Amino acid sequence: MTAGRAATGERSDGSAIDVTTLTAHRCRELLAAGEVSATELTRAYLDRIAAVDEAVQSYLLVDEPGALAAAATVDAKPRAERSPWEGVPIGLKDILCVKGMETTCASRILKGYVPPYDATVISKLRAAGLIFLGKLNMDEFAMGSSTENSAFKTTRNPWDLDRVPGGSSGGSAACVAASEAPWALGTDTGGSIRQPASLCGVVGLKPTYGAVSRYGLIAFASSLDQIGPLTRDVRDAAALLDLIAGRDPRDSTSIGLSEPAGVPDRGDLEGLRFGVIKEFVGDACDPGVRDVFDSTVDAIALLGGVCEEVSLPSVERGVAAYYIIAPSEASSNLARFDGVRYGHRTAHSQDLYEMYTRTRSQGFGTEVKRRIMIGTYALSAGYYDAYYAQAQRTRTLIIQDFEQAFSRFDFLISPTSPTVAFKIGERMADPLAMYLSDLCTIPVNLAALPGISIPAGMSGGLPVGLQIIGPHFSERGLLNAAHAVEQKLQVEVVAPLAEVER
Amino acid sequence: MISRQEVDHVARLARLHFEEEELGRLQPELGRIIEYVQQLSELDLSGLDVTSHAVALKNVLRPDEPVPGLTQEEATANGPHVERGQFVVPKIG
Numbered sequence: 237m238t239a240g241r242a243a244t245g246e247r248s249d250g251s252a253i254d255v256t257t258l259t260a261h262r263c264r265e266l267l268a269a270g271e272v273s274a275t276e277l278t279r280a281y282l283d284r285i286a287a288v289d290e291a292v293q294s295y296l297l298v299d300e301p302g303a304l305a306a307a308a309t310v311d312a313k314p315r316a317e318r319s320p321w322e323g324v325p326i327g328l329k330d331i332l333c334v335k336g337m338e339t340t341c342a343s344r345i346l347k348g349y350v351p352p353y354d355a356t357v358i359s360k361l362r363a364a365g366l367i368f369l370g371k372l373n374m375d376e377f378a379m380g381s382s383t384e385n386s387a388f389k390t391t392r393n394p395w396d397l398d399r400v401p402g403g404s405s406g407g408s409a410a411c412v413a414a415s416e417a418p419w420a421l422g423t424d425t426g427g428s429i430r431q432p433a434s435l436c437g438v439v440g441l442k443p444t445y446g447a448v449s450r451y452g453l454i455a456f457a458s459s460l461d462q463i464g465p466l467t468r469d470v471r472d473a474a475a476l477l478d479l480i481a482g483r484d485p486r487d488s489t490s491i492g493l494s495e496p497a498g499v500p501d502r503g504d505l506e507g508l509r510f511g512v513i514k515e516f517v518g519d520a521c522d523p524g525v526r527d528v529f530d531s532t533v534d535a536i537a538l539l540g541g542v543c544e545e546v547s548l549p550s551v552e553r554g555v556a557a558y559y560i561i562a563p564s565e566a567s568s569n570l571a572r573f574d575g576v577r578y579g580h581r582t583a584h585s586q587d588l589y590e591m592y593t594r595t596r597s598q599g600f601g602t603e604v605k606r607r608i609m610i611g612t613y614a615l616s617a618g619y620y621d622a623y624y625a626q627a628q629r630t631r632t633l634i635i636q637d638f639e640q641a642f643s644r645f646d647f648l649i650s651p652t653s654p655t656v657a658f659k660i661g662e663r664m665a666d667p668l669a670m671y672l673s674d675l676c677t678i679p680v681n682l683a684a685l686p687g688i689s690i691p692a693g694m695s696g697g698l699p700v701g702l703q704i705i706g707p708h709f710s711e712r713g714l715l716n717a718a719h720a721v722e723q724k725l726q727v728e729v730v731a732p733l734a735e736v737e738r
Numbered sequence: 739m740i741s742r743q744e745v746d747h748v749a750r751l752a753r754l755h756f757e758e759e760e761l762g763r764l765q766p767e768l769g770r771i772i773e774y775v776q777q778l779s780e781l782d783l784s785g786l787d788v789t790s791h792a793v794a795l796k797n798v799l800r801p802d803e804p805v806p807g808l809t810q811e812e813a814t815a816n817g818p819h820v821e822r823g824q825f826v827v828p829k830i831g
Contacts, residue, residue, distance in 0.1 A: 352812040446793050459792065488798040489791075556775045567752060574753070576825050578816035587831030592753040605754055606764065610771055612752040613740070622779065628790075629783035635792060667767055668774055684792035708793060 256284045256415040257730050260324050260472045263418050267315075267323045274310035274323030278303050278367050281325050285369070285416045288733060291397055293389045294411040296330050297338055298370040306367045321479065322365025327417035329408050330371035331378055332463070333452040334358050337368070341454050342386040343376045345599025346579045355452020356487065357421065357463050357480040364479055369417050372407030376601045377570065378428055378456045380404050381673040384664055385603045392660070393436060394731035395698055399657040402432030402673075408466045409436035413731045419467040419476055423453060425460045426558055427652075427677025430689035433466055434652035434701025437691045438729050439718075440466045441473045442677075444709050445684035446491035448477075449484030457565040458489075460558075460681040468729045470690060470719040474500050477711060494709045500719035505541030508717060509645045510704075514547045516650035516676045524695030529651045532692045532702050535724045536649075541717075546645060548637040553630050554679035555671055560614050560627035561682070566604075567611030573599065606667060631682045638683045642707045647717055650676045652689040652701035676703060686711050688718050691727035699727075739769030 255263060255277055266272040282300055289295055303325065310323040328334065331341050333351035335358075340346040354362065361368075375385035383391045383406025391406045393399040394414035401410040405422030409432035412420050422429040424442035433440025441464045448463045455461060465476035474497035483492040512533060517526065533543050575581035575595030582598050585591035600608070614623035641648055654675055663670040680687040685705055692702035702721065706714035745765050749756060756764060810823045819826040 349816055352808055352815060444793070446795070485800045489793075489795065491793065491795065553778060553781065556777050559771060560775050560778075571753075575818060576827055577814075579818070581818035585828050588828050589753070589831050591828050593755045596753050597755045600754075605756075606767065606771075608752050608754065609745075609748055609764070609768060613744070613748045613768070613772070616748060616751060623775065625788050626778045626781075626783065627775070628788040629786045630778050630781060631789040631792070632786045633781075633783065635789065668770060682792070 255280045258418060259468045260321075260418040261475060263324050264321055270315060274307040274367065275304065277323065278307040278325050278369070281369055281417060288414055289416060291392065291733075292394055292410050292414045292416065293391045294372055294401075294407040294414065294416055295327070296340065296342065296371045296373050296388055296407070299337060299368060302337070303367050303369050310365060310367070319365050321475070323367060325367040325369050325417060326361065327369050327372050327408060327411045327420035328358070329374055329405050329420070329422045331374060331423055331454050332358055332421060333454070334368065334371070337371065339371065339454070340388070341377050342374045342388055343600065343604070344387045344580055345573045345596070349578050351452070353452065356449035356484045358452065360480055360482075372405075372411055372420060374407055375404035376604050377454070377566070378404040378423055378425055379566070379603050379607055381427070381431055381670050382658070382663065383407060383432070384660065385601060387601050390660060393657045394733050395437060396657065398659055399698070400435070400660055402435035402653070402657065404428040404432075405440075405466060406432045409433050409438055409440065412436070412438045412466050412468060413729065414733055415730055419465060419472050421463060421476070421480070422466050423461055423463050424681065425457050425562060426681050427674040429464045429466060430652050430677050430687055430701070430703060431674060433689040434703075435657040435699065437699030437727065437731065438466055438468060439470055439473045439688065439690050440464065441477060441688045441715070442680065442686060443477060443481065443711060444686045446489055447481050447493050447686070447709070447711065449482065449487040449490040451484055451486035455569040457562040458569065459565060460562060470500055470688075470715055470722050473688065474498060474715045493711055495712055497712050497715050500715045502716035502720045503723060505536055505539040505717060505720050508541045508647065510536055510541050510543045511546035511641050511645035511648045512543055513551065513648055513650040514545050515549070515551050516654075520675065521651050521654045522656065522695075525651045525653070525655060525700050528693035528695055528700040529702065532721070532725065533649075536721060539720055539724055543649070544645075546641050546648065548641055548679075550630065550633040550637045551679040554634060554682055555675055557627040557630040557634070557682060558678045559610065559671060560623050561631065563607040563611030564614050564624055565611070567608045567615065570604070570608055575599075603667070634679050635683045638679075638685060646706075647714065648705040650703050652676060652703040656695050656698035656700060680705055684708065686714055688714060690718050690722050691729055692725060693727060739773050740765065
């Protein structure tokens with residue numbers, strides 16, 4: 237127990253429990269046993285946020301009154317009448333619409349926007365009785381790999397405050413690593429859950445495309461976006477997935493899971509075949525990442541799994557295909573931000589065209605404008621076949637390569653990110669270098685597959701993640717395999733944050 | 739890689755305006771990104787379908803039943819300029 241750390245609850249032997257370092261399922265157990273109240277738990281997290289978020293900068297909005305009121309409602313209910321997760325706090329990426337709570341997508345153009353409705357995932361969590369601590373920072377409209385593209389603040393990596401937390405769900409990953417929420421929701425279009433999870437040393441799951449409804453998720457690239465959990469362990473990732481998954485008549489692309497993820501309890505990998513993606517290891521990675529990855533492969537073998545190298549030649553074209561497809565979809569999705577129905581409008585325009593143009597030019601940040609330009613260019617007359625259609629054919633090739641690999645292997649593995657967390661500012665001058673941060677994660681979105689990043693070890697004091705990829709709707713098996721690896725590796729997931737503990 | 743005229747044309751299509759100083763950075767950046775993605779033109783993809791949806795789904799239907807929606811007040815509450823329940827915009831040029 238470090239001084240200054242919020243603590244509530246008391247064990248039978250009289251020692252205090254620091255509830256902010258616990259997993260969500262431990263919080264649930266303490267609540268069920270009456271060892272801690274929902275108010276004490278929520279207060280502990282709010283105190284922790286007050287103590288460290290000035291340094292970490294993961295929250296855009298902390299809803300202290302709303303969270304405490306929701307916690308009081310839970311505490312007023314007899315324990316026997318509560319649903320299982322009632323009273324467990326959570327942090328939310330600021331891309332999800334929460335009725336009555338400002339939702340900005342970390343963009344000036346949505347500053348002040350208060351959604352009149354809940355996203356489907358939010359309705360589900362509300363019905364399950366979770367406590368919303370607040371909204372988490374991100375790259376503007378989820379476009380970025382470092383959270384530096386937020387219009388409002390720069391989030392820092394809790395393991396080293398001079399480094400980025402990754403992105404775009406950097407606020408979600410940093411807050412879980414810094415004990416500012418037991419778990420959080422993020423979204424993943426090209427790696428935006430898995431890459432920050434890797435860089436912050438937490439668990440991040442991108443579900444199969446269609447597993448989770450996107451109703452009320454502010455759209456970036458609709459053929460790629462998925463909502464998913466960032467957690468301290470694999471068991472929590474499975475639980476949060478089960479809370480949010482399901483078909484939704486309000487999202488016609490939603491399908492739901494074929495079976496619930498349940499409680500992962502697998503302890504071995506006997507009989508499972510793992511393909512090591514050749515294109516993502518070797519020279520593609522920093523040596524420190526490679527060393528951690530190699531020892532993870534050894535751990536999988538010790539658990540009885542068979543690892544073999546497999547080549548998926550087309551995945552090397554993933555970043556190029558993605559940087560046509562995602563901006564094309566974004567240029568269309570972001571046309572709705574026009575200063576008419578919500579958000580920012582630049583005043584004193586002579587006519588409608590000028591109002592649109594000035595509003596959008598002032599409201600959007602540099603990277604968002606860059607991507608709208610790329611997408612508009614790729615879709616414009618004369619270029620459509622050369623860029624967009626060619627990218628979608630490349631996507632078909634990538635899907636086929638994965639299908640072939642899954643005929644031989646149960647799961648595919650690679651490092652989640654080719655590097656550990658990089659320094660703030662390091663890649664901002666070179667958009668292409670930033671895009672290549674997502675080399676190993678992008679093809680998974682293009683093929684609509686589920687992928688998880690779990691902490692695999694440390695390199696130079698910074699976390700390294702292992703990515704495990706499964707076939708469509710294999711979440712239950714994927715989470716069980718990830719659980720077995722996690723139990724073997726036993727990596728610490730809560731950052732020490734020594735600098736801010738006084 | 740991408741000419742100034744093309745940048746101006748695309749910006750107009752996207753309803754974006756860039757100051758001269760921004761254009762000085764943007765034009766070469768776009769050029770480098772376009773050059774990077776052009777690696778796809780080296781691939782022989784003839785005979786491959788264009789992906790339209792990566793998870794097979796077709797004919798997603800639901801019963802056409804009226805359900806409560808937002809009220810006019812809720813729907814216009816976020817508008818930067820609203821009068822008598824309607825969004826007000828500058829004149830169409």
